[in-house]
Amino acid sequence: MAGTGILVVVETSAGVPRPTALELFGAARAIGDALGPVTALVVGRSVAAAADQVARLGADRVLVADAEEFAEPVAARMARAVAAAWETAQPTLVFLPGTTLGRDVAAVVAAQRGVPHLVDVVMLELTDEEIVAIRPVYQSKLLTTVRASRARPAVVTVRAGSFRPPEPAEPAARVEPLTVTLSDADRRVRVTRTVEKPRGQVDLESAPVVVVGGRGIGEPEGFAQLAELAELLGGALGCTRAVSDLGWRPHYEQIGQTGKQVRPKLYLGVGVSGAVQHTVGMQGSETIVVINRDPNAPLVKMADFALVADWTEIVPRLIARLRERRGRAG
Numbered sequence: 001m002a003g004t005g006i007l008v009v010v011e012t013s014a015g016v017p018r019p020t021a022l023e024l025f026g027a028a029r030a031i032g033d034a035l036g037p038v039t040a041l042v043v044g045r046s047v048a049a050a051a052d053q054v055a056r057l058g059a060d061r062v063l064v065a066d067a068e069e070f071a072e073p074v075a076a077r078m079a080r081a082v083a084a085a086w087e088t089a090q091p092t093l094v095f096l097p098g099t100t101l102g103r104d105v106a107a108v109v110a111a112q113r114g115v116p117h118l119v120d121v122v123m124l125e126l127t128d129e130e131i132v133a134i135r136p137v138y139q140s141k142l143l144t145t146v147r148a149s150r151a152r153p154a155v156v157t158v159r160a161g162s163f164r165p166p167e168p169a170e171p172a173a174r175v176e177p178l179t180v181t182l183s184d185a186d187r188r189v190r191v192t193r194t195v196e197k198p199r200g201q202v203d204l205e206s207a208p209v210v211v212v213g214g215r216g217i218g219e220p221e222g223f224a225q226l227a228e229l230a231e232l233l234g235g236a237l238g239c240t241r242a243v244s245d246l247g248w249r250p251h252y253e254q255i256g257q258t259g260k261q262v263r264p265k266l267y268l269g270v271g272v273s274g275a276v277q278h279t280v281g282m283q284g285s286e287t288i289v290v291i292n293r294d295p296n297a298p299l300v301k302m303a304d305f306a307l308v309a310d311w312t313e314i315v316p317r318l319i320a321r322l323r324e325r326r327g328r329a330g
């Protein structure tokens with residue numbers, strides 16, 4: 001197999017690694033040490049702290065492309081950085097996050113090198129001859145196995161929530177600047193506007209606790225209670241598509257096939273039926289708790305713990321109890 005080791009590309013936003021990018025180190029670990037060293041590439045502007053964070057996630061070496069030009073999420077520029085890191089590390093596998101930018105960049109670098117691109121991967125293993133990847137197809141109704149020969153390198157984009165980022169550990173890897181030369185053409189595409197989600201909220205994709213409200217909440221006002229519950233549990237608020245389609249909650253809170261993938265320690269679904277398009281986005285959660293008045297709802301059957309009850313009977317009591325505990329702790 002050409003090259004040695006894995007190159008993990010860490011996309012950043014406002015200097016902070018995308019949570020999905022940190023999960024790539026979990027994917028690298030899943031393959032084991034057989035492939036050789038793990039090199040991380042951190043791309044962005046003012047990413048020194050991000051590089052220090054990444055240096056503790058199991059990389060042997062961290063390359064940093066830190067420049068004003070990388071503040072904007074432009075695929076051609078990031079692809080230049082990946083190409084420079086590729087020259088330096090000569091990897092066997094290149095991992096990118098399955099974000100919009102990561103997928104764009106992966107396609108560019110795979111085409112430039114003429115190597116395979118394994119897309120939307122949720123599991124990965126190596127045989128003597130092949131890289132074997134599993135990816136969901138047909139709106140996640142089926143899983144399919146794709147194979148690429150180990151005779152040459154491959155680019156892999158990993159679906160968010162498929163691997164856990166490793167716990168930070170010492171010693172930290174060495175951090176080195178990477179020189180990237182951009183062309184005029186790379187600078188031609190400009191990002192004129194970005195839409196930020198409100199600040200101060202816990203990030204849904206990396207939250208340890210996710211409280212999700214479904215259509216069973218009955219009205220948009222009910223979500224204020226779920227937001228408070230999420231806040232008391234140190235988690236984030238999510239919703240189903242039925243809820244975002246009704247305009248009760250913003251689309252960026254939607255979890256599932258056409259929304260976000262989450263993998264919290266605790267998923268609490270309230271008034272959520274558990275349609276497959278929803279469960280594909282949360283089935284990796286460590287513990288699943290459900291409040292639903294229908295004992296036959298699919299999510300009740302899937303849950304570790306289910307309270308078959310009207311949510312309005314349970315949630316206010318949960319909130320009161322948690323407030324009480326917080327009061328005692330404070």
Ligand SMILES: Cc1cc2nc3c(=O)[nH]c(=O)nc-3n(C[C@H](O)[C@H](O)[C@H](O)COP(=O)(O)OP(=O)(O)OC[C@H]3O[C@@H](n4cnc5c(N)ncnc54)[C@H](O)[C@@H]3O)c2cc1C
Nearest residue numbers: 214215216240241242256257258271273277278293294311
């Ligand atoms: C192509 C496609 C993509 C899709 N993508 C997504 C996606 O990404 N994410 C997603 O979530 N959905 C998605 N859907 C929609 C999905 O099929 C379901 O329609 C949706 O998930 C249902 O949302 P829900 O559970 O909130 O509502 P419902 O299915 O209406 O369930 C409401 C639940 O609340 C319970 N309930 C009602 N009142 C109470 C009460 N007072 N107390 C307690 N429980 C109560 C009911 O028993 C019921 O189980 C997609 C559909 C399609 C066709």
